[in-house]
Structure formats: C-alpha cells, structure tokens
Amino acid sequence: MKNLVNISKLSRVFDVSPPWLNRVIERRPKAFLQAVSEVSFDIEEKSIYALVGESGSGKSTIGKIIVGLLAPSDGAVEIDGIDLTREKDTGKIEETRAGIQMIFQDPYASLNPRWRVRDIIVEPVAARGGDTTGLAERLLEQVGLSAADVAKYPHEFSGGQRQRICIARALAAEPKLIVCDEPTSALDVSVQAQVLNLMSDLQEEFGLTYLLISHDLTIVQHMADRIGVLYLGRLIEEAPKDVLFSDPKHPYTRMLMAAAPKLDGFGREVEPPKGEIPDPINPPNGCAYHPRCPIAIDRCKNSQPEMKDSGDSRVACFLAEKP
C-alpha cells in the first residue's frame, strides 16, 4: 500500500518566555516549550492512524501542523509526495491542502453561530470558487441529517448532530485525509457510537484516510489500524493495533493500558501509576519517562532512546526487549 502521509523528524518549539520587560527586570531567561520533537511516522492510504497520549503529549500540535494551522519548527510533512514545508510551487501546495480537512473536538465552538448550515458546509468549496448547487443538501443526507436542515442555524442542533455537520463540512472539499482531533470526547456514549459508526461508513464509501487524535484507548482500539503513542512530544511506540494491544512494549504504553478502566474490572485493585507528566519547559534528561518508569536503569537518565524496529512495531526504550 502507498503511504499518503510521511512525517519525518517533525519538531515544534513554542516560545513561552515572559514578556521582554519582565525578562530584563527579573533577569529571567527565555523559555521554550518543546511541544513536538523529532516525530516520524507514515500513514497508509485508506487507513486510520491514531495518535494517543495524555494532555501535553503534543498530539493536537501534530494534527494542527499537518492541516497547516501551525508551522513546524523543523522536519518535513509530506502529503501525496509533496513536501508542504519546502515545496515552492504554490499551486501544488493549494491543491494538496484542499485534500486535507479537519474535525475539531468541540462541535459547539467549531461552527459559526451566525451562519446557516448551508453556508457552513459549502464554505470549503465556495472559498475556492467551486460549484455548490445542491452540495449541502446531498452532504447532510450522507451524514444522516435531513436535507431540509440547510436553512437552520447551528444552535438548533444537538451535540451529535453538530458533529455530523462538522463531518459534512469536512467532506465537502472531497478530501483524501481528515484529521480528527478528539472527535467524540464532547459527546455522550450513545451519540459517540453514532458518530464513530458514521466515520467508519464514510471511510469505506469515499476511501478516506483518517488521522485520529484521542486520549481514549477504547476508541482508538475500536477504530485505528495503526497506533502511535506519544509522551511529552516524542513518539515512544508505534505498532499495528492488534500488536500494540496484545503486546505493548514500552513501559508507558503498558501503564496506560493498565490504568484505563475496564468494563469487567469489578473491584479491580490496580497499583495506580506513579507521578505525573513532567513540566515540558524543563523536561527530565534522558528518556522523558524515566522518573515514572518502574524498570528504569541508569542509562535511561542520561541518554535518549531512539525509535528501533522490533517486529511489526517501533519502540523507543532501551529495555523494551527484556521486560
């Protein structure tokens, strides 16, 4: 299978320094937050790639870089063979960008309350001067709403219906890749199931590729083909779904899976994981996970493990081979 997306050595640094005057008066140095560091992964065409991680792991930043809402500090995002960071031909960039759409987390904040649903949905096409006759009606029916809803405003819909409108808007541009940033975390369980089923159906129908960003392992396990686990801006493990869930290699991945509540875990006593995600402005030396890691050795404190192939998966841990 061909890869649709190639991400290589992607990094993003945010300047979080205090204002200039404070720096001078209080003699404080500049501060930088490394949100994403040297992340590399590929997404196969027509597959679902999931990024999981806790808050502050950089998963949303990667999503925003791919759709072009943020510029990378370093590294390359190559989509369909076109390097969006280095390509000089603006026509090509335009064309590639048109094939990438995004679904946001909060369907209450991502729809303009003053626009009618028709205008919201056809916007990606209208902005490029395309023909929009009947488009909104057709898309609404495709996502399970009624064509008569085009003249309504977003406030007339429930959360799940709004997320369907967001999906219709993403589909309008006939994208190849849709970046879904926590698409169902604002929704109730029964509505979440409706939206996830809709996303699966549309993927089959249109041959879409999804980058699914989520903190919820259960959703990821249900939807994804391949999964990347992020910790403090670094990819620490990547594997096909079945391999990752049956044989997690990185101690962080194992901790995440043990900590996730299980439906049949009646009265389960888990040894709760120790510590919390460290401050990303002053990350620990060596492997970022070593202060919480139950099996850390001296080497972990000093040097950063590289991603290494291990069977079907890739993992960044010195000890991954011998548990």
Add this chain to the structure above:
Amino acid sequence: MAENVLSVRNLRVEIPLRHGILCPVDGVSFDIPSGNILGVVGESGAGKSMTGNAVIGLLDRPAHITDGEIWLNGKRIDNLPKEAMRRLRGKEIGMVFQDPLTSLNPLLTIGDQLRETILTHLPVTKAEAAARAIAALEEVGIPAAAHRINSYPHEFSGGMRQRVVIALALCAEPSLVIADEPTTALDVSVQAQIIALLKRLCRERGTAIMLVTHDMGVIAETADSVAVMYAGRLAEFGSVRQVLSQPEHPYTKGLMASTPLAAKGKKRLNQIPGAMPRLDKLPQGCAFHPRCPVTEARCTTDPGPTLENCGGRTACWLTTKGAP
C-alpha cells in the same frame, strides 16, 4: 434505615418556568450504606448532577425540591432551614466537583482553605486545625505536605488539585461524599490514582460515596451498586455486577453495547438511535420509548412502573416480572 448513611425517597425536583414546569429529577429513590460507593450513571441531561445537588442542598433557583424525602444518618435533611443546611454541608456531606481549578479559591493558599473549613466545622484550636490540614493533605497523597500547604492552587497540577479538593471535602470527616464527575477533567493515569484514593478512603473511613459519572469503566472498577438514570428517572438500580454484566433495562443494554469496550473487534458499534430528549419536550409515556428497540403500545401512554412499586430492578414494563 439506621445503617444507611443516605436514603433518598421519591425525590422530585422541579424548575418552574414561564412556559411550564420542568422536572429534571422525578421520583428517584436509593440508599447508600456506610462504606459503600453508589455510582450514578447517565448521559448529559439525565439528572444525575441535579440529584447530587439536591442532596447537598445546592440547587440553583428556581429549581427546588417539591416532593420526596432525603435522610442522612437517620435525620431528615431536605426540609432543614438554610442555616442548618449550611452547617451540615462540609461537616456531614463533602462535595468533590468536576473541575478542580474552579472549585478552589485562587487567591487563598490551600492551607488557608483547609484551615477555614476545619475551623468552621470542628471544635478545634487554630494550631490543631493547622496540624489536621497537613494530615489531610498527607492522607490524599500529596508529597511534602507541610511544605506544599502554603502553595496556591495554580502551583499544583490538575491531579494534585483534585487531591486538594478531595482533602477539602474530607477534612471535616463527613459521613457522605458526593463526587460529581471527579475524574472527567483528568488524564487516564491520574484518573487511576484518584479512583484508587477514593476507594481507599471509603474502605478505611467507612465514608459513603455517591459517585456521579458518565464513564461505565470507572463505575465498574469503583462502585458497589449502580443507579442508571434517564431523563430524570431511575431506569435501573442494582449491584454493579448485575447491572453491568446482565443489564435488563433496554436503555442500560443499549448504553453498555454502545461503548467501544463492548464492541470486541466488531466493525460497527451498537448505537441507540436519537438523543436524550430535552426536558421541555419529554415524550408521553416512558421517556425512552422513541429510542427503545422493544417498545410496545402501552409504553407510549403509560410511564411504566417505578422501581419501588414493583420491587424490581428496572423501571420497564417488559423486564419487570409480576408487574400489572
């Protein structure tokens, strides 16, 4: 009723509006024995937070209790005057809210907030209160408590803040703690820490906990019994094993089947069609019938049995044996 810390009988909360009366909690009854955790689950709008707020007497006007009784340790508390209720809150009932940042005062150190609560509710001197405050922080697992007690809420991470909120809820040694979505704003690993903490406190102190959440996984691991709410009414009540592994009410069945955990490799999730009805547009009869897969003619006209008048586990005609 003696061994039950909390008994709620036939609780009804109404919100009078110009266009009519909304009823977010309708005929809810349950008991929590000491040392037990009751999980209250349901989707948004089911009335689970409203039930918690009614018990602790924090209903926002114009919402008020119009019917039913709330008993705490054998004492009726729903009709107490405001001042008596204020003394009870914090002393007898502790509350943990969803968002730990907004439930702490950002201008006071956490020590100030703990000492204030302890001095208000317990007959202790200032020095004793200070010692108790440190002990409370140590109990919820905050490292270097004696040092951190002079920190402000913004100096703590989300998980640590939620520990402080739990310490605040527990420092006057209440017999009942109402935890309203205590882990929803937290990461998985921190959530596991907070759940372990709540379970330990419940076991060691015999505190009764009413855990309001929408996460079935959290309920499965934490609760002893479960109350499933739908549109203001109890749909099903029972022990956690019964309700989660053999759900009887069609809503509980649908809810369990629609979680990705239950899909077990299937391509599609089971879904419940439609969404929770709005309170001002509740359907006639059983509120769940428009989404119910097994609905009958009488479900559209009759709201169905309530839990106690048929002695069953579910408020549904079709699963309650011996119902009229």
